[in-house]
Amino acid sequence: MDVVFCFCVAALLSVWFTATCEPIPDGALHMECFDRYFLITVDLSVAGEKPRFDAVARTGVYAITEQNAAKCGYSVSVRPLLGHVELRASYFSCYTDNQDDKVFTFNFNLVTQHEGYKATYALNKTCSPSFLWSPREVTCEVNYMEVTVKTDMTCSTGTKKGDWNTLKPAHSSTTSDWQVMFKRGDEQLQPMDLSQARQQGYVFNLTDGRLVFRTPYGQPDSFSTEVNGVPVEVVHATLFSRQSWVVLMVDMVAACSTHEGSYDDSGYMIWETPEALYPSVESTKISIQLGGELVEQTVAEERGYIIEKHNATFRISIPCNAEEGYRKSLVDGGLYEFYVFHLYVEQVLVDEDNVETVLSFHRTLVTPLLPSPIFSDNRTALEEQMFTVYLGDVPADVDLASVQLNGQEFTLPFSNASGQTLTKVTYPNSTHSYTLKVPFDNPVVTQQLIPADAVIQLKLDINFTLTVQSGNESYHMASIVALFADESPPQFDAVCSESGIGFKLDYRPFDYLWEIRIGSDLLTSELAAKRGYIMSNDSQSLLLIVPLFTQGYEYTDVTLKGFSATFEILVRDRENSEVQTSTVKTCPFTSTELIICSTDGRMTVVADLSLAVTSGGIPATAHLVDKYCGPKEADDTRALFSFPLNNCGSRVKVGKENVTYQNEIFFNVDKLVPGEATERVIVQCTYSLAGLHRLFSTYRFVSDTDGVGSIIHTKAGTASYSPDKRDLQRPTVEPTVEPTVEPTVEPTTVLHTVPATMRPPGSPVAHQLGVHPPARYVKVSKIHLLSNGDETFPKTKINEVYV
Incomplete structure (x- = not known):
């Protein structure tokens, strides 16, 4: 199968020309010469919707279509993950200018289209590989197989008897033109001339020093087999020419591993090729291209690759996190990911005649859909008084678009008024995370009291909406977080x-x-x-x-x-x-004086009567306007009164917004000391009319607000309110006259209800200044007096006034 018959051929000469095109933007184009192929990459932003490459030769411009790309030694692919369109060209491709198999000049036009606008860019590059071509070079591209052999090789000395069977059809040929015979398994097909072979998609070419054979995959004359369990496609072509009694034959067999790769659960993508695709191999070694550099097996293994040989088969295991791999997220009922590897492997075979064969493999390996490892973690700490939820291992090509909290949708970024916050952190392993914080008192948080368990349940149902970049796919990930707290209310x-x-x-x-x-x-x-x-x-x-x-x-x-x-x-x-x-x-x-105006219509007064005592008055004999309303308790200088507002001769004054109940404390003075002024003490409670439910009712007094109480000390010489019978019998407010709130007496001093002993530190002492600020009112619901029974004062009805 590896027999080579030597012959001499003439070189084909060619020239090239360049089309006049637009300049390509800086940074959008990358062209690189590798050992055994030429590479062009162009950013998709420039390449547009449907980019096309044309090969430029002296004979014209030829569009590189999917069909003729495989025939002519080109591989064109659009790589969205990398963001570019890519062209790989064999050094022996159809329209490449080849000078002595050492200098190769490529000329292409890139034709782009953006929204109906077409542009053409000229791409030119000359490559001079630094290595010497091996006697036999086999390229296993993604869309074709290519074999080149040197034309000046020494003929093999290890020809086997069975190999001479191939000579029978060649020897019987009556023409000296070159012909090709295909062998499919054990079946020997009839020879055909090269023109017929070209019509069937095969390419044969002669350079200065090499014979080139190229064929797309899946040709009728190829066959698929397995070598050590690895699928292999083989095209066994033999070129021959009968020169009189001498037959020149060249074996151009092309054999390539078509293993598509497999994925194991340990996170590796595996690709396999037989150690010896060609018989009589004595030794072999493998190199892998990493980051554009071809490295030996030991270097690849240092970078995480695993290269093993099992049963005469090389197995290459590529870690999914390898820098040479590319990751893509996909939504298919859930969030998934897959990895793509563009693998380039060179395998060097040495046969028993010490003839070297180099096999070059270009393979695109794709993992199956793998569940995405996104997870959420409840990191809530009670002392922080907020929910903290962590969303981790989010792939680089997935973004968080919105968050739903207990059914309420929030698009990102959050507004300052929303109350919750979101923090994004990016990691070196091409993932990022989000941390969501929602205070416990945020209105979106639901609260439920569970009396049976004596707990409060705070609940936050979170739905994350994630969007895959460069696509419309979205993924919803729900995280239900419940937190229980002590039910007991706070205690002061x-x-x-x-x-x-x-x-x-x-x-x-x-x-x-x-x-x-x-x-x-x-x-x-x-x-x-x-x-x-x-x-x-x-x-x-x-x-x-x-x-x-x-x-x-x-x-x-x-x-x-x-x-x-x-x-x-x-x-x-x-x-x-x-x-x-x-x-x-x-x-x-304790307090020297106080007045309380309760909401149920009662006035309670502790009055200081010391001036009246100096004039001969006795607190125990004091009384209100109604002389039968005396004090409940008295000592040498003070008296305690507690009476209903609508009793004891109280006078009512009605204004536009307030009503005032006023009474006065009188003394039975037997003997007045000449030149000494007696004191009159007026007590009053003022209520807001807006808060009164029933005004001047004999039966009930109800107020929403507290009354404002005042104890007014006046001199005896001022106008007085005399408690004679006429005053007690006539109405306090005439029905035909608009009621007013002017006092009947002008106060000279007002005593504050807060005693001096209870004032805050640093406050002025009222009695030292000789001026008493107005009494402050208090709100009470009930008053309990220390007495021997309920109120026994006679009920003295006052006239009702309706406003």
């Missing part, structure tokens, strides 16, 4: 002070799930400032100082010795506003 620590009550809450991770309210009002910095609370709030804790007599207190056990003040903070469920728990703190306080 509370302490008493001289000036009020302090509350402190140390935040836990899930305390944001609850609302903190004072009554029906949400506790905010605005509410605190409006009501006079002192609040400090940060990520660690909440501190609230509630000064005495600010809104929200409830007062009980009011006596001359002191009283109790209670403040309550409510904790409500944020979802349904139900009260889950409360912190209630009650503290004892």
Whole structure:
């Protein structure tokens, strides 16, 4: 099969010319001369939609089509993964200028088309391989097989008897023209002249020193077989010419491994070729092209390749992460990936006559679809108070397009107002990752109370939409994250002070799930400032100082010795506003004077009557406008009154927005000291008309808001409100006159309800300045007095006024 009969041939001469074309953009073209082929790559951005190469020769311009490319020694392929179109040309291709098999000049036109616009680019390159051609060169390209042999070889001395059987058809030939015989397996086909062979797609050519035979795969005269289990295609052609009694014959057998590659689960793409495609081989070695450089087996193995020989078969295992491989993602019901390798292998065979044969293999290997290793990881830490989800091993050609959170779609990038963040990190292994952070208090997070388990469930259903680059494929990856937290609502620590009550809450991770309210009002910095609370709030804790007599207190056990003040903070469920728990703190306080205007229509007053005592008055004998309404408790200088607003002779003043109930404390002075002024004490409560449900009702008083109380100390010489019978019997406001809120007496001093002993440190002492600021009102729901029973004052009805 390897017998070669020597002959002499004449060289074919050729010249070339270059077409006039447009210049190609810089960086878009790459041309390189390799040992046994010439390579052109052009960026797809320039090559356009349907690029075409034309070979330029002295005889004309020839389009390189799919059919004639295989016949003429060209391989053209578009490689989207690499972003270019590629042409490989044999040094012995049809239209290449060959000078003595040492200098090869290539001339091509690249014809491109962009949206109907055509452009032509001239591509020219001269290559001079630095090596000497082996006696026999076999190229196994992706679309053709090519054999070249030297024309001046010494004839083999190892001819076997069986090889002479080929001479019989040649010897019987009656022509001296060159003919070719094909052998298909054991079948010897009839000879044909070269013109007939060319019509069937075969190419025969003579250079200065070599005979060239080229054939596409799948020709009728080729046959497929297996060598050691590896598929092989063989074309056994013998050229011969009968010169008188001498027959010249050349064996041009072409044999190539057609193994398409296989993938194993260890992450390797495997390609195989028989060690000896040609008989009588004594030794063989393999080299692989890596990164454009042909390297020996040991170097390839250092880079992760595995080259082994099993049963006279070379097995080359290529790691999928090899730099020479190219990866592509694909959506097919799920996210998959595949790898493409453009393998170039040279196998050197040496036979028993020490004749060298070089086999060159070009193979494109593609792995099957492999599931993509994208994964998600819940990295949520409770102390961070946010969901943290990691999406890792995302391939370089896959982008995250959008994120769906509990059914709500968010396109990327997130807006600043969305509340969630996304961070992308790129890794050297051509993957990247995303880290999604969603705070627990983000409105998209669902919360569910599970009473049976005494837990709160926070749930975030995430759907990642990933898009494959250079395509419209999308992939949806769902990650359902559920987190459980302690159900117990937060609890405040509370302490008493001289000036009020302090509350402190140390935040836990899930305390944001609850609302903190004072009554029906949400506790905010605005509410605190409006009501006079002192609040400090940060990520660690909440501190609230509630000064005495600010809104929200409830007062009980009011006596001359002191009283109790209670403040309550409510904790409500944020979802349904139900009260889950409360912190209630009650503290004892003392005060020289105070006035309380309750929402249920009762005025409670502790009045300082020391000036009246100096003038001879006795607090125990003091009374209100109704002389039967006396104090509940009295000592040497003070008296405690508690009475319904619509009783004890109270006077009502109605304005456009407020209603004021006013009464006065009187004394039975037996003997007035000459020159000493007695003191009148007026007490009043003012309510907003907008908050009153029933005005001047004998039966019930209901107010939404607190009343504002005042204790007004005046001199006895000012206009007074005399508690005689006429005043008690006539209406306090005439129906035909628009009610007003001007006071009947002009106050000279007003006593603040907060005693000096309970003022915050550093505040001015009112009595030292001689001026008392207005009394501040408080909101109470009920008042409990230390008495021997319910109110026993006689009911003195006042006239009702309707506004």
